[in-house]
Amino acid sequence: MxxxxxxxxxxxxxxxxxxxxxxxxxxxxxxxxxxxxxxxxxxxxxxxxxxxxxxxxxxxxxxxxxxxxxxxxxxxxxxxxxxxxxxxxxxxxxxxxxxxxxxxxxxxxxxxxxxxxxxxxxxxxxxxxxxxxxxxxxxxxxxxxxxxxxxxxxxxxxxxxxxxxxxxxxxxxxxxxxxxxxxxxxxNEEDFARSHPGGALGKRLLTYVRDVMRTGDEIPSVVLGSSLTTALLEISRKRMGMTAVVDETQKVLGILTDGDVRRLFEKDVDVRTLVIDDAMHRAPHTISPDALAVSAVQLLDTHHINQVLVTDEQGVLLGALNVHDLFAAKVM
Structure with missing residues (x-):
């Protein structure tokens, strides 16, 4: 007109x-x-x-x-x-x-x-x-x-x-x-996600930690008592920016991140003489494989961390994930 x-x-x-x-x-x-x-x-x-x-x-x-x-x-x-x-x-x-x-x-x-x-x-x-x-x-x-x-x-x-x-x-x-x-x-939210499976919200509400976590040989881990050098090699090989520290039963006892390693170098510590026990965090954040992946996002944001270990109720290591895994899954 x-x-x-x-x-x-x-x-x-x-x-x-x-x-x-x-x-x-x-x-x-x-x-x-x-x-x-x-x-x-x-x-x-x-x-x-x-x-x-x-x-x-x-x-x-x-x-x-x-x-x-x-x-x-x-x-x-x-x-x-x-x-x-x-x-x-x-x-x-x-x-x-x-x-x-x-x-x-x-x-x-x-x-x-x-x-x-x-x-x-x-x-x-x-x-x-x-x-x-x-x-x-x-x-x-x-x-x-x-x-x-x-x-x-x-x-x-x-x-x-x-x-x-x-x-x-x-x-x-x-x-x-x-x-x-x-x-x-x-x-509820899960019902909503089922009717929107192709959208970003659907991915956030239908994707679980078990769907995105790394498993098997992809999980970086060393046993308690390992040398720090061994831990550094594991971090480098698995490319997750950290390694879990476990006992003989695979129960998680700690975690060592690349940030922890950088801080050791800044203190001019001779890493060749250290064992993992001296450098690891003994109370790492963990999450269940049955949790929603968005819960892992919230955990990382809340604690300002980039990786999280996945364990069962007994604390046995089942998997691991980091921010890159969550980005790839389109849940963050």
Whole structure:
């Protein structure tokens, strides 16, 4: 669309003030929405919770864009959900919806022709309807099993025409529904990660220490009583910047890091005469192989270290990892 009138010239302050006014209007709309919440919200939540099928979300135009986002939020937080375009629904997609499903329909006016063309059929079929509109007297509100009022006094658009505050309020109410159901389902971080396996969060929440630790001959270790020279060679060979110190049963007794070695050289100590017992830390930080890899990240950050030993409950050495292993696994 070409704008034919002469637009005003605005300085930077005026542009910022426009943005602040928009945010003020939309934050006011959210505050008013919070005050409007009543038992209908609870009824909507329990209707979705008792659904034997899926939550079907629909809307036309800008409400359709919001509906898509709401459906995606529900689907990723433990409530099976999908979006149906109301125009397509009347041309065959209505067959995707069953009597076991719940329909969440969005329309600011509550009079969307496309939605009103399909909702009576769904109601006769037995599908329960939750309507989210800005008018409690609208046809959709009267048809619904549950009506959620999303009324705003003013759009952020200076002409009060473009859906702005109203769509923000609808999106926020959709989030409120999804989060309430998330908690009622007992949906946790691991559940979230399972539905996001390809993302960074999925890697962080589904990757365990046992998945990234080095094992077998890759673990740097020397037995108690070894010379410091032997320990230095082990650190050099295994390239982890440290070596574990163990007894004959592989129980961890200590650790020696390359930082410890540098500090010995700074003290002008003759390393050829030392044994590992004289230089090691006797209380090294350890972690279980069953811990999440992100817990290892937190351990390294908290104690400002670069490596950690992996042990069983008896303190027997099972593996080792360092920051490079965690970077490679994309959990830090």
């Amino acid at each position: 070409m704008i034919t009138n002469n637009p005003p010239v605005l300085n930077d302050t005026a542009i910022l003030n426009i943005a602040r006014d928009v945010l003020d209007i939309e934050s006011t709309a959210l505050s008013e929405l919070k005050a409007q919440l009543d038992e209908n919200f609870v009824h909507a939540v329990r209707t979705i919770l008792s659904c034997k099928g899926r939550l079907v979300v629909s809307g036309m135009g800008k409400s359709g864009h919001i509906a898509r986002k709401i459906a995606a939020t529900f689907a990723s937080t433990g409530t099976p959900s999908f979006f149906v375009h109301p125009g397509e629904a009347s041309h065959g997609d209505l067959g995707m919806i069953t009597e076991d499903d719940v329909m969440l329909a969005l329309s600011n006016s509550g009079k969307s022709d496309e939605l009103m063309a399909i909702l009576p059929f769904l109601k006769r079929y037995g599908t329960r309807l939750i309507a989210m509109t800005g008018d409690s007297t609208s046809p959709m509100a009267k048809l619904a099993d549950v009506h959620l009022l999303v009324k705003v006094n003013k759009e952020a658009c200076p002409m009060n025409l473009a859906p702005t505050a109203s769509t923000t309020a609808a999106l926020a109410l959709g989030d409120a529904l999804a989060v309430a159901l998330l908690k009622l389902h007992g949906f």
